Amino acid sequence: MIQNYAPGPTPAYRVASVDHALQLSMLLWQSRTLRVSDAAEYLGVARSTAHRLLAMLVFRGFARQLEGSHLYVPGPVLSEAGSRAMSQLEIQRRAQPFLHRLADATGETATLQTLDGRQVAFVDTVLPANAVRVGSRTGLTLPAHTSAGGKVLLAQLDEDEIQRLYPAESTLEQITPSSAPPTRETLLRELREIRRTGRAIDIRPAVVAAGVPVIGRGGQAVAALAVAAPRARTGKETVRALVDELQSVSSDLSEALAA
Numbered sequence: 001m002i003q004n005y006a007p008g009p010t011p012a013y014r015v016a017s018v019d020h021a022l023q024l025s026m027l028l029w030q031s032r033t034l035r036v037s038d039a040a041e042y043l044g045v046a047r048s049t050a051h052r053l054l055a056m057l058v059f060r061g062f063a064r065q066l067e068g069s070h071l072y073v074p075g076p077v078l079s080e081a082g083s084r085a086m087s088q089l090e091i092q093r094r095a096q097p098f099l100h101r102l103a104d105a106t107g108e109t110a111t112l113q114t115l116d117g118r119q120v121a122f123v124d125t126v127l128p129a130n131a132v133r134v135g136s137r138t139g140l141t142l143p144a145h146t147s148a149g150g151k152v153l154l155a156q157l158d159e160d161e162i163q164r165l166y167p168a169e170s171t172l173e174q175i176t177p178s179s180a181p182p183t184r185e186t187l188l189r190e191l192r193e194i195r196r197t198g199r200a201i202d203i204r205p206a207v208v209a210a211g212v213p214v215i216g217r218g219g220q221a222v223a224a225l226a227v228a229a230p231r232a233r234t235g236k237e238t239v240r241a242l243v244d245e246l247q248s249v250s251s252d253l254s255e256a257l258a259a
Contacts, residue, residue: 020045021053025062025078034063034072091223091257092124095214098225098253099126105245108229109134113149113211114222116141118165120150123223134207134228143173145187148202148211149224154187155194156213156221162188199243208234212246215254222257225250 020043027042028034040050054072057063061077095112102110103126112124122137144150145166154162163184166172172182194200202209209228216222227242234242 017053020049021057021062024050024053024057028057028063028072028074029078032073035070036072039072091214091216094256095124095223095225095253096126098249098256099124102126102225102227102245102249103128105249106227106229106242108227108242109136111137111149111226111228112214113147113153113224113226115144115150115153115224118144120144120147120153120224122149134230137228142175145172145182146175146202147226148200148209148228149226150211151190151202152194152200152211152213152224152226153221155191155200159188162191199246201239201243204231206231208239210239210242210246212243212250214250214257217258225253 023043024034024039027039031038034054036047036051036054039054040047043050043053054063054065058065058072058075061075063072063078064075065072091114092112099110099112107128107130109128110126111122113120113122115121119141120143122140122142125136125138127133127136142150144154154165157165166184166187168184172184172187174182198212200211202211207228208231209226211224211226213221214223214225225246227246229238229242
């Protein structure tokens with residue numbers, strides 16, 4: 001049975017061909033094999049229309065037709081997305097005890113974050129026992145340059161990649177008031193410093209956060225570990241202690257992922 005996801009707001013101008021192609025992509029993703037007749041029946045369209053839609057999915061890499069067969073299977077685009085999703089779930093599963101260790105050791109909120117283009121996703125959170133604490137951020141997505149974890153992940157990219165993500169004319173979003181709006185040049189300078197030190201520290205009016213990268217089997221950063229604490233109880237010595245604990249836990253998690 002195909003899972004029907006709850007739709008978002010109905011667009012003012014619905015493009016039927018786009019809707020059909022997206023529905024077929026979801027159908028392929030879930031059923032793993034598909035015939036033209038199946039696609040036509042599912043969409044309620046003629047077989048010729050279903051065939052043209054599948055041909056376009058093949059052209060764009062969302063589907064692949066098995067040689068010598070009438071069967072269609074997920075193409076490299078869907079397969080890669082699936083592999084990334086499974087990899088993220090595995091990292092989240094294996095990071096859980098390390099997040100608990102980090103929250104217990106620091107008494108602060110520990111998060112696991114991953115990078116997706118210019119966005120950072122908070123994929124897991126472990127809260128400390130402290131009554132006054134930074135709340136759970138699981139499921140939250142923010143502009144990467146606005147979080148310690150996001151910045152430490154951006155710092156793993158080279159400057160050419162950063163400039164492609166942030167064209168010179170692009171505007172960098174702000175989530176707290178600032179007298180000096182961020183620019184690409186200020187971001188590049190900050191990322192160079194993060195590469196040098198191996199950690200990012202983000203100080204806001206109410207919260208202080210620190211982040212460090214988690215290195216996967218291929219030697220690349222696959223996530224960031226971060227700790228967020230109320231600023232009222234976070235001085236310079238406290239921040240240094242948070243960073244030391246972060247780096248220790250991240251090193252152990254990276255070693256576990258590489259094993």
